Amino acid sequence: MKALTWRGVNETAVETVDDPTILNDRDVILKVRLTTTCGSDLHLLGGYIPAMRAGDVLGHEFMGEVVEVGKAVQKHKVGDRVTVCSFIACGECWYCRHEQYSLCDNGNPNPALTETLWGSAIGGCFAYSHALGGFAGSHAEYVRVPYADHGAFTVPDGVSDTAALFASDAAPTGWTGADLAGITPGDTVAVWGAGGVGQMAARAAMLLGAEQVVVIDRLPERLEQVRQHIGAETLDYTSDSVIAELKERTGGRGPDVCIEAVGMEAHSTGPAYLYDQLKQQLRLQSDRPTALREAIYACRKGGSLFALGVFGGVVDKFPFGAIMNKGMTVRGAQQHGHRYIPRILQHIADGELTTEHLATHVMPLDEGPKGYRMFKEKQDGCVRAVFQPGS
Incomplete structure (x- = not known):
């Protein structure tokens, strides 16, 4: 065959x-x-x-x-x-x-x-x-x-x-993240990544009762699909400050639940992305956690973060202090x-x-x-x- x-x-x-x-x-x-x-x-x-x-x-x-x-x-x-x-x-x-x-x-x-x-x-x-x-x-x-x-x-x-x-x-992966992240009715949920998994996580969040869902990406065709077929809000990280905009949309707190649906080859802007890309290409770290770091910083105090994108090994500059001091719950799964x-x-x-x-x-x-x-x-x-x- x-x-x-x-x-x-x-x-x-x-x-x-x-x-x-x-x-x-x-x-x-x-x-x-x-x-x-x-x-x-x-x-x-x-x-x-x-x-x-x-x-x-x-x-x-x-x-x-x-x-x-x-x-x-x-x-x-x-x-x-x-x-x-x-x-x-x-x-x-x-x-x-x-x-x-x-x-x-x-x-x-x-x-x-x-x-x-x-x-x-x-x-x-x-x-x-x-x-x-x-x-x-x-x-x-x-x-x-x-x-x-x-x-x-x-x-x-x-x-x-x-x-x-x-x-x-795509759909069950997105659903896994939305369900295990602990979404409750009325929550604000932010999803990093508007590919198939990110879109499905956003729709699952809505069906599980989230009041506001924001999907973050840079590709206009994907963001348009989110608006047209999923019914969620969108945020282009190349033109807006993600953390500032999410705080603005949530009364200064940040999202209740953050879902990272990008994984080990995340793209971003600024020096952190260039740092991660260089270290990954030189095999000094296996994964680029750019979007994961941003989700940790964006999440509200006491909020929940779910790592849904695939990670294979080790990452650098992981802000564990933010997780502990903000009282966050962090989960991940295939x-x-x-x-x-x-x-x-x-x-x-x-x-x-x-x-x-x-x-x-x-x-x-x-x-x-x-x-x-x-x-x-x-x-x-x-x-x-x-x-x-x-x-």
């Missing part, structure tokens, strides 16, 4: 690879109908995530049609249209029973590297390096889905393929999508959540390298490049 593979730093190629097969009785084989780029994929392309190998199939956000089922699969049959959570979880371990699915003890068959990096191994993730399991990704004609009864979700009639696609990762995807699909079906607008550029899988260039370089207003393996 054809698949889009990682060949090296900032190099991808469409190649012929082996078809997936059932390896465990709880697997299904999916014919991929749609699969999309994600901002966290750019960390793989840039060489910031270890344990990638030439020939690894990329892609972790996808939906498709079941074409083969393992003997132990009970919830799915051939022909089902499903969306699949990007994180792989067994559904039975202590963490899964406590709905902390991205921390699954059994989802990652290669735990040694993440145990060394972080003290404990987290779950597996499609196509997110051999450190998170070495699973083949979804930028392919077919993909194997482990633990399918727990990680694949039937798409309701009336929900389009494109809408269901973003219920795989997505616990198994907890949220059924709810998200229902919100889409009910017209309360819009996701299709994120698919700004749809193309055949053969044009995958072009799609990643457009996505990485923000060409032609590309918010997400979506690939159709069957076309």
Whole structure:
């Protein structure tokens, strides 16, 4: 079959690879109908995530049609249209029973590297390096889905393929941040990043009862999507002082909840960004925490901060004194999508959540390298490049 593979730093190629097969009785084989780029994929392309190998199939956000089922699969049959959570979880371990699915003890068959990096191994993730399991990704004609009864979700009639696609990762990741940040009715929420995850976090915050939601970015096409499809306020950090403006909009206090949906390659203005960029390029620090620092300083005293963007290792100049002295609550997580995807699909079906607008550029899988260039370089207003393996 054809698949889009990682060949090296900032190099991808469409190649012929082996078809997936059932390896465990709880697997299904999916014919991929749609699969999309994600901002966290750019960390793989840039060489910031270890344990990638030439020939690894990329892609972790996808939906498709079941074409083969393992003997132990009970919830799915051939022909089902499903969306699949990007994180792989067994559904039975202590963490899964406590709905902390991205921390699954059994989802990652290669735990040694993440145990060394972080003290404990987290779950597996499609196509997110051999450190998170070495699973083949979804930028392919077919993909194997482990633990399918727990990680694949039937798409309701009336929900389009494109809408269901973003219920795989962008929407549940955003929902994870909004829910675990502790949003309560009447809160003011600020979201750093207006990509797919940031937009979904903002909409989730609104559905969870936030009174005011402000999304911060620099790209006009993304900010326009926020205003048109999400219904939140926007703030362009290249033309406004983010901290001053947020205080102005909150009676001088700052937001109750801050969600950082940018991650380890954050952009900004001023000397702090240049400092972070230089240290990251020289591999003196693994991540650029520019947006994370700003969120910490902007958050009100006693407020809550959720780190939703992907971070891989260590950061410099982390203002822990601000966190402690301001009495802040700080959390972070990869997505616990198994907890949220059924709810998200229902919100889409009910017209309360819009996701299709994120698919700004749809193309055949053969044009995958072009799609990643457009996505990485923000060409032609590309918010997400979506690939159709069957076309």
